[in-house]
Amino acid sequence: RKEVEQDPGPFNVPEGATVAFNCTYSNSASQSFFWYRQDCRKEPKLLMSVYSSGNEDGRFTAQLNRASQYISLLIRDSKLSDSATYLCVVILTGTASKLTFGTGTRLQVTL
Amino acid sequence: DTEVTQTPKHLVMGMTNKKSLKCEQHMGHRAMYWYKQKAKKPPELMFVYSYEKLSINESVPSRFSPECPNSSLLNLHLHALQPEDSALYLCASSHLGGDSLGTQYFGPGTRLTVL
Secondary structure: OOOOOEEEOOOOEOOOOOOEEEEEOOOOOOEEEEEEEEEOOOOOEEEEEOOOOOEEOOOOOEEEEEEEEEEEEEEOOHHHOEEEEEEEEEEEOHHHHHHHEEEEEEEEEEO | OOOOOOOOOOEEOOOOOOOEEEEEEEOOEEEEEEEEEOOOOOOEEEEEHHHHHHHEEOOOOOOOEEEEEEEEEEEEEEEEEOHHHHHHEEEEOOOOOOOHHHOOOOOOOOOEEEE
């Protein structure tokens, strides 16, 4: 079983739609969680950190469920510019420098 | 300045060549990383340097040799590569510890083709 699993998609949604991605992680010692975004042929960029209390940044909301070992990303009012691959990232306790990436979920927002 | 720069952007090399990839950051980060990314796959960690010392080597073949000359620079020396080593090589940097965990800044990458 992979350490961090995501549905690869693609998710094809119209502009203005709300879309949600989930990510599951297998190691209960995971301590920190993030969503990164990677545009086609570009480098990954941090989108947001994910906290147990949930956090929101504009149209983006991230949630963490430690009991079920999954994190989620909700995008409201999708824009064409949201089209990208969304990478779920986990840091295991004691591996402060090491990011473990999920395989990524591809989102395509269309007119 | 929140930029990580990498040179060259593209590199084509033969299996007998020796080449180097370069990475630079001026954000005062004391951790620097090399990742390899194949098409439609996530980045795979290769090496981590903390305070200019190699702290993680993810069992990378010796034909890849990292070097950290100072806190701003990171090199990856390549020798006798195989065609399957063709990939995007990403450099990243970050602060160490605290709330900065997980916040890595990536360079644009070097797209390497081994013939």
